[in-house]
Amino acid sequence: xxxxxxxIDSNAKISEAIxxxxxxxxxxxxxxxxxxxxxxxxxxxxxRRGSVxxxxxxxxxxxxxxxxxxxxxxxxxxxxxxxxxxNSIPVFQKEKLVGxxxxxxxxxxxxxxxxxxxxxxxxxIMTADVVTVDANDEIEASSQKIRTLDExxxxxxxxxxxxxxxxLKDIINNILMDKQKISYGQYTSGKSxxxxxxxxxxxxxxxxxxDNTIVDTATLMVKNHLHIxxxxxxxxxxxxVVGITDILNxxxxxxxxxxxxxxxxxxxxxxxxxxxxxxxxxxxxTNISRIIGNNGKLLFNIRKYKTEGKGKYSIRTKLITPxxxxxxxxxxxxxxxxxxxxxxxxxxxxxxx
Numbered sequence: 001x002x003x004x005x006x007x008i009d010s011n012a013k014i015s016e017a018i019x020x021x022x023x024x025x026x027x028x029x030x031x032x033x034x035x036x037x038x039x040x041x042x043x044x045x046x047x048r049r050g051s052v053x054x055x056x057x058x059x060x061x062x063x064x065x066x067x068x069x070x071x072x073x074x075x076x077x078x079x080x081x082x083x084x085x086x087n088s089i090p091v092f093q094k095e096k097l098v099g100x101x102x103x104x105x106x107x108x109x110x111x112x113x114x115x116x117x118x119x120x121x122x123x124x125i126m127t128a129d130v131v132t133v134d135a136n137d138e139i140e141a142s143s144q145k146i147r148t149l150d151e152x153x154x155x156x157x158x159x160x161x162x163x164x165x166x167x168l169k170d171i172i173n174n175i176l177m178d179k180q181k182i183s184y185g186q187y188t189s190g191k192s193x194x195x196x197x198x199x200x201x202x203x204x205x206x207x208x209x210x211d212n213t214i215v216d217t218a219t220l221m222v223k224n225h226l227h228i229x230x231x232x233x234x235x236x237x238x239x240x241v242v243g244i245t246d247i248l249n250x251x252x253x254x255x256x257x258x259x260x261x262x263x264x265x266x267x268x269x270x271x272x273x274x275x276x277x278x279x280x281x282x283x284x285x286t287n288i289s290r291i292i293g294n295n296g297k298l299l300f301n302i303r304k305y306k307t308e309g310k311g312k313y314s315i316r317t318k319l320i321t322p323x324x325x326x327x328x329x330x331x332x333x334x335x336x337x338x339x340x341x342x343x344x345x346x347x348x349x350x351x352x353x
Contacts, residue, residue: 001091001099007032010059017058028088031062037097040065043168077101082248103244107218114251123210125250126231126240129316132157135199142198143171148303150264152227156202161236164202207232217242259285265302284343291350296321
C-alpha cells in the first residue's frame with residue numbers, strides 16, 4: 001500500500017480536487033471531513049456526471065468504497081478491487097486511514113503475488129475485440145467511449161494503426177479545467193466553434209505483442225502509469241488489448257466456489273438492462289456448470305448508440321474458467337435477444353468441446 005495517502009477535504013472545490021490529482025498523477029483521492037474518512041473521489045465518477053460545475057464541493061462526487069485492514073492478505077485486496085470495479089481500496093488501522101492500495105500497486109508486485117504470471121502470455125488473457133477512437137474523433141465522443149468501457153485510457157488509431165493512447169485524466173483536465181474557461185461546444189468571439197480532437201490530447205503509443213508475458217505488460221503499465229496496453233502485430237495493427245482488469249481476472253483469489261459476473265458500460269438509468277443481463281447470465285451459468293464446473297468469470301461490456309433514430313446495443317463478452325477462456329460478441333436493437341444469442345453461442349461451443 002501507499003502510506004499516508006494524499007487526501008482532499010470534503011468542502012474543497014472539485015476543481016481543487018482535479019488539480020491535486022493531476023499534479024500528483026493519481027486517479028483517486030480519499031475524501032475527509034474533519035480528518036474522518038467519508039468516501040473516495042475518482043476520475044471515473046467525475047466523468048460519469050457528464051457535466052460539472054468547477055465550484056461544486058468534492059463530497060458531492062465521492063463514493064463509498066470497500067475498505068480493508070492493513071493486516072489483511074493482499075489477495076483479499078485483489079478480490080475487492082475485482083468485485084468492486086474500483087481502481088483503489090482505502091486501508092485502515094481500526095478506524096484510521098493509513099494507506100491506499102491501487103490496481104497499479106498490485107501489478108507492480110505481480111511476480112511476487114502470482115508466480116505463474118511469468119509463464120502467462122498476453123494472448124491468453126487479452127481482449128481481441130478492441131474499442132478505439134480515431135485520431136480525428138472529437139473529445140466529447142471519445143469521452144463517451146471511455147465512459148462505456150469503464151476504463152482510464154483508450155487506444156487511438158489512424159488508418160487502423162495504433163497512433164497513441166488517450167487518457168481519461170487528460171480529457172477531464174481539458175474539458176472541465178481549461179484555464180481559459182472554454183469548454184467543448186462553446187464559441188469564441190462569436191466566430192468559430194472550439195473543436196478538440198483525440199490526436200491533440202493523446203500520448204505517444206505504448207504497445208506490446210501477443211507473445212510477451214503479462215509480467216512484461218505489467219512492467220509497461222507501471223512505467224507509463226497506464227491501465228491498458230495495446231497489443232499489436234505487424235505494421236502496428238491492433239490485435240487486442242490487455243488491461244489491469246484482464247490481469248486481475250486471471251489471478252486466483254481463493255478457493256470459494258461460484259461464478260463472478262461483471263457488467264460494465266451500463267449507467268445508473270439502465271437498471272432494467274442490468275437486471276436482464278444478470279438474470280440471463282445466472283440461468284446460463286446454472287446450465288453450463290455441469291459441463292465446466294462451478295468456478296469462473298463471465299464478463300460483459302455493453303455499448304449503446306443510436307442509429308436510424310433507434311437505440312442499438314453492442315455486447316462484448318468473455319468467459320473465463322480455470323481451464324480455458326473464450327470470447328463472443330453480439331449486436332442488435334433487441335437487448336434481450338443480443339444477450340440470449342451470445343449465451344447460446346457459448347453453450348453450443350462448450351457442448352462441442
